[in-house]
Amino acid sequence: MKDKGNVLAKLAGSKLNICDTTLRDGEQAAGIVFANLEKVRIAKLLDEIGVQQLEVGIPAMGGDEKTAIKRIAHLGLNASILGWNRANKEDIAHSIDCDVDSVAISMSASDIHIEHKLMKDRQWVLDKIVESVEYAKAHGMYISVNGEDMSRADPEFMVQFCQTAKEAGADRVRYCDTLGIMTPSGTYAAIKNIVDKVGIPVEMHTHNDFGMATANAISGVQAGATFLSTTVMGIGERTGNSPLEEVVMAAKHLLSIDTGIETKRFREVTEYVARASGREIPAWKPIVGSNCFxxxxxxxxxxxxxxxxxxxxxxxxxxxxxxxxxxxxxxxxxxxxxxxxxxxxxxxxxxxxxxxxxxxxxxxxxxxxxxxxxxxxxxxxxxxxxxxxxxxxxxxxxx
Known part of the structure; x- marks a missing residue:
């Protein structure tokens, strides 16, 4: 059984922790496939620059995915290694089998998803959260409960969702702006509501459909979020996620929060991920684009x-x-x-x-x-x- 205390110790050293999901959500971008060797190298690079937690994939996919995740979990990295799961015991069992020390348990939070994707009701959602969190907790896992499409959830149910996760034993909740529809002011209000009413650590997981992923992530931090979900260069579903390099530099220079990340290697890491993902680094890309200076x-x-x-x-x-x-x-x-x-x-x-x-x-x-x-x-x-x-x-x- 894992010792969650080791993960908590790893995450205690920074006021603002990065959970990088390049190897999960980044690879979910249409057309991107990382070779296992590339996944391992990316994990090592992110660990070397000081990223505190790596979301390295979806163990329940099996095959090469599970092989790569298990290999990364056995590298002895300083970073916590997290596997992504649906809210069921079968998925979590795959993560446990990979020897990761943390799990992300994802469950829809909006009525749109609950009714039209899951075809269930709110109580079913809460029951599955409790069941899956308790199962992961019994195996010593550090647990993040992800509220998919939380930005479209009913505000009262959003609080109930987070409170249920906390009481079941979750260590944090991930606020997912799955469709990238939030504005900075709306994000601030939503996160402050969770922080004030539930008192559980919050992670920002923002998408860039309207070009606001970084702005919304930073607004969440201003409201009290203490974790940021990122991908290198912002690669990810559709228009991508909040870019690692952008949120780290924005936190440092605009909020005076040092995440402890070694920023001098940003261009190096970005070049490797760009090659591995078959993407170009736009010249105008903030922080790492060739036109920045x-x-x-x-x-x-x-x-x-x-x-x-x-x-x-x-x-x-x-x-x-x-x-x-x-x-x-x-x-x-x-x-x-x-x-x-x-x-x-x-x-x-x-x-x-x-x-x-x-x-x-x-x-x-x-x-x-x-x-x-x-x-x-x-x-x-x-x-x-x-x-x-x-x-x-x-x-x-x-x-």
């Missing part, structure tokens, strides 16, 4: 060169990224001067203005930004009096 606009570039915090909310090194100054249509004279100076070429303002005119015209003509070497070539051609460097649609703008 890329500056082209003249005013912004000049500001960053003078003082980094003028246009950067945190340093690129903090998340394993690097700063890039882009030469292109929107560049200003200071970018031209500083970029060439880094190449050992010092120019005056008049030369910078002339070269900038060529740079902008060339960028428009090629429909892209220019490399530093291309800037050097443009400068050399300008200095040598080469006229055909200028495209026909030459710009006349100087600033």
């Amino acid at each position: 890329a500056h082209e606009a003249g005013i912004h570039t000049d500001g960053v060169m003078k003082f980094l915090s003028n246009y950067e909310p945190y340093s690129p090194e903090e998340v394993g990224m690097s700063r890039k100054i882009i030469v292109g249509k929107h560049s200003g004279r200071s970018t031209i001067k500083q970029t060439l100076l880094a190449k050992g070429i010092e120019i005056d303002d008049a030369t910078a203005t002339a070269v900038l005119e060529i740079v902008r015209a060339t960028s428009v003509s090629l429909k892209r930004s220019l490399s530093e070497n291309e800037l050097v070539y443009i400068y050399q051609d300008y200095k040598d009096g080469v006229k055909d460097t200028l495209p026909n649609n030459r710009s006349t703008t100087h600033e």
